[in-house]
Amino acid sequence: xxxxxxxxxxxxxxxxxxxxxxxxxxxxxxxxxxxxxxxxxxxxxxxxxxxxxxxxxxxxxxxxxxxxxxxxx
Numbered sequence: 001x002x003x004x005x006x007x008x009x010x011x012x013x014x015x016x017x018x019x020x021x022x023x024x025x026x027x028x029x030x031x032x033x034x035x036x037x038x039x040x041x042x043x044x045x046x047x048x049x050x051x052x053x054x055x056x057x058x059x060x061x062x063x064x065x066x067x068x069x070x071x072x073x
Contacts, residue, residue: 001015001039001040001041001063001064001065001066002041002049002050002052002053002056002063002064002065003040003041003042003049003065003066004042004043004044004045004046004049004067005042005043005044006042006066007021007040007042010066012066015040016033016040018039019037019038019039019040020033020034020035020037020038020039020040021033021034021035021038021040021041021042022034022035022036022037022038022039022040022041023035023036023038024036046067049065049067050065050067052065053065
């Protein structure tokens with residue numbers, strides 16, 4: 001899932017029962033649901049999320065990008 005840093009506010013936090021957020025940085029004790037093998041990519045830029053998703057879909061896999069604004073096409 002490619003998400004603009006709003007997984008919890010969009011009530012999608014149940015996904016973290018199955019996987020973590022992806023992070024290649026050092027993980028410390030205060031980090032929440034982070035791991036190098038995570039399947040959730042969060043970043044503030046919705047355009048970046050859409051680009052990541054497009055590239056991922058072009059590989060033949062399935063993904064989702066939950067966006068909150070109605071202006072997206």
